[in-house]
Amino acid sequence: MTKTLDTASVLEVLKPVQDPELQQSLVALNMIRNVTVERGEVSFTLVLTTPACPLREFIVEDCEKAVRTLPGVESVSVDVTAETPQQKSLPNRTGIAGVKNILAVSSGKGGVGKSTVAINLAVALAQSGAAVGLIDADIYGPNAPLMMGLSEAGVTVRQGEQGEELEPAFNHGVRMVSMGFLIDRDQPVIWRGPMLNGVIRQFLYQVQWGELDYLVVDMPPGTGDAQLTLAQAVPMAGVVIVTTPQEVALGDARRGLKMFEQLQVPVLGLVENMSYFIPPDRPEQRYDLFGSGGGERAAAELGVPLLGTVPLEMPVREGGDRGWPIVISQPDSASAQALTQIAQQVAARISVAALT
Numbered sequence: 001m002t003k004t005l006d007t008a009s010v011l012e013v014l015k016p017v018q019d020p021e022l023q024q025s026l027v028a029l030n031m032i033r034n035v036t037v038e039r040g041e042v043s044f045t046l047v048l049t050t051p052a053c054p055l056r057e058f059i060v061e062d063c064e065k066a067v068r069t070l071p072g073v074e075s076v077s078v079d080v081t082a083e084t085p086q087q088k089s090l091p092n093r094t095g096i097a098g099v100k101n102i103l104a105v106s107s108g109k110g111g112v113g114k115s116t117v118a119i120n121l122a123v124a125l126a127q128s129g130a131a132v133g134l135i136d137a138d139i140y141g142p143n144a145p146l147m148m149g150l151s152e153a154g155v156t157v158r159q160g161e162q163g164e165e166l167e168p169a170f171n172h173g174v175r176m177v178s179m180g181f182l183i184d185r186d187q188p189v190i191w192r193g194p195m196l197n198g199v200i201r202q203f204l205y206q207v208q209w210g211e212l213d214y215l216v217v218d219m220p221p222g223t224g225d226a227q228l229t230l231a232q233a234v235p236m237a238g239v240v241i242v243t244t245p246q247e248v249a250l251g252d253a254r255r256g257l258k259m260f261e262q263l264q265v266p267v268l269g270l271v272e273n274m275s276y277f278i279p280p281d282r283p284e285q286r287y288d289l290f291g292s293g294g295g296e297r298a299a300a301e302l303g304v305p306l307l308g309t310v311p312l313e314m315p316v317r318e319g320g321d322r323g324w325p326i327v328i329s330q331p332d333s334a335s336a337q338a339l340t341q342i343a344q345q346v347a348a349r350i351s352v353a354a355l356t
């Protein structure tokens with residue numbers, strides 16, 4: 001039987017097309033909307049589950065191919081938008097109004113590049129079109145303001161609906177609050193510690209975040225109070241654990257992983273930073289300083305996905321020091337590409353967890 005070309009037949013031929021990540025029909029997932037057919041011109045909106053969808057082109061192509069099997073189709077126009085799903089709620093934990101997904105970036109040990117990964121992850125998600133916030137909760141090295149070009153920023157207190165509220169600083173498309181805005185950098189860490197729990201709660205509930213698809217939290221290293229406070233206060237979409245190839249850092253990552261599992265925080269995966277070295281004068285050269293395949297082996301051993309490996313490249317540090325994250329300052333560099341792909345994977349995993 002020859003099919004006629006109308007809205008119903010368009011939806012019918014689109015039914016078998018699946019979201020590759022969720023492995024379910026786009027039509028069943030309500031991702032195909034506003035179908036119109038005017039003479040031979042078919043148009044519809046494809047609503048992705050994250051603006052950072054790495055498979056956007058493939059999905060559009062699959063849709064176009066399916067629609068073109070209908071007789072009389074002269075053109076197919078697909079308008080692509082995204083609606084990030086809200087993470088699942090957990091009993092006894094209060095979400096933040098307007099914030100869809102809270103994710104933490106953690107490391108077992110200091111200095112492995114946790115803040116670098118957190119910041120570039122936040123900026124890459126914002127570059128893809130998502131609304132993103134960043135909490136720098138690292139009392140030991142609150143260097144996120146410097147890396148975000150906000151070292152001169154302070155906190156502005158406003159009278160909001162819930163009393164006094166902080167207005168986040170803003171740069172590179174990301175809203176941010178930082179321990180660095182509140183503490184005296186010369187103050188010993190031992191005095192900063194007791195402030196931490198109160199400040200984390202304040203950063204979660206008393207900041208004018210507005211509507212956010214993702215709120216990224218740069219945690220202090222280790223398995224301490226800050227992790228407990230965060231995981232017990234809010235439902236979390238997941239945690240990304242940053243490590244370096246050395247064995248000692250992996251041991252720490254393992255401890256972190258166990259703690260998050262016990263706190264019912266899904267571990268989204270491992271990022272291996274400083275995996276290999278790319279010399280600035282020969283960007284095509286790659287030196288595996290610590291041998292190769294360590295990240296993969298570690299992830300397999302820990303039973304979590306390896307989200308990506310980020311090379312050691314001088315522009316990462318230089319960009320950080322100047323307040324220009326590498327995904328903005330040198331988007332074509334190997335490290336920026338790796339960080340962007342990590343952001344896409346994180347977004348995809350969060351959507352899958354929210355919808356399945």
Ligand SMILES: Nc1ncnc2c1ncn2[C@@H]1O[C@H](COP(=O)(O)OP(=O)(O)OP(=O)(O)O)[C@@H](O)[C@H]1O
Nearest residue numbers: 110111112113114115116141311312313316317320
């Ligand atoms: N892939 C990389 N290539 C080059 N330099 C890097 C890379 N990752 C991080 N760095 C640099 O290493 C230093 C430490 O990184 P970062 O501050 O992100 O680590 P951290 O784990 O957050 O540290 P802390 O525990 O002190 O907060 C910074 O100067 C940063 O610019």
